[in-house]
Amino acid sequence: MKRPFVTKTAIDVRYAETDQMGVVHHSNYFIWFELGRGELIKEMGFHYADMEKDGVLSPVADIHASYKRPVHYGETVTIHTWVEQYDGLRVVYGYEVVNGEGVTCVTGSSTHVCVKKDTFRPIAIRKHFPAWHEAYLRITASE
Template sequence: MHVAETKVEVRYAETDQMGVVYHANYLVWMEVGRTKLIEDLGFRYADMEKDGIISPVIDIAISYKKPVRYGETATVKTWVEQYDGLRVEYGYEIYTEAGELAIVATSKHVCVTKDRFRPISIRRVYPNWHQAYENAKKQQSE
C-alpha cells in the first residue's frame, strides 16, 4: 500500500475564533492529499479533466479527534482504501504538528463524463491508472 504524505501550514484564514481549523477546511486538505497521491502514482487529475472526465465525491465520512491550530504544520496521509475498477475510496489521516491523530476520514469517488455525467470504467478507459490503483490499494489483510 502506498501512502502519500503532504505537509499543510495552517493559515489564519482556515481557523475559527478559537484558532482551531474550521471543519470544512479539512475537505480541502483531503483534496490536496488526494492530488499528491495521484501524482505519486504518476498521474494528474488535470489530464483526466482534459479528456472530459471528472471525479465527483459520492460519499464522505470524517471523524474529528483533536484540533489542529493556527501556526501548526499538519500532516495529511492519503491512500487508496478500496478500488473496484469503477469506484475508488481514499483513506485519510491528518496529524497535528505534535504527531497526534486529528482526523480520520474517507471519500468515495466515481469517474464520469463531464458532459453527460455518465460513469466510466477506469479499468477500461485508463488501464495504466487502474493498474497503479490495484498496486497501491490497501490490502484486505491489513
C-alpha cells in the same frame, strides 16, 4: 492495518482557516483531503487535469470526517493519504491528519467515481483508463 502506499502532505495552518476560537474550521479538512488526494495521484504518476482533458471528471460521491483533536493556527499538520478500496469503478481514499507531535487529529474518507463531463454518466476506470486501473490495483494489492 499496514498500508503499502501512503503519501504525506504537509500543511501550515493559516489564520484564515480558523474560526473565532482559533481552531481549524471543519470545512478546511475537506480541502486538505483534496490536497492529499492530488499528491497521491501525482505520486502514482498521473494528474487529474489529464483525465479532464479527456472529458472525464472524478466527483466526490461520498465524504466523511471524524474529528479527534482540534488543530490550531500556526501548527503544521501532515495529511496521510492512501487508497482504501478500489473496484474498477469506485475509488475510496483514506485520510489521516496528524499534528507535529504525531497525534491523529482527524480521520476521513472520500468515495469517487469517474463520469463523462458532458453527460455525467459513470464510466469504468478499468476500461477507459487502464494505466490508472493497473496503478490502483498495484497500490492496493498487498493490503
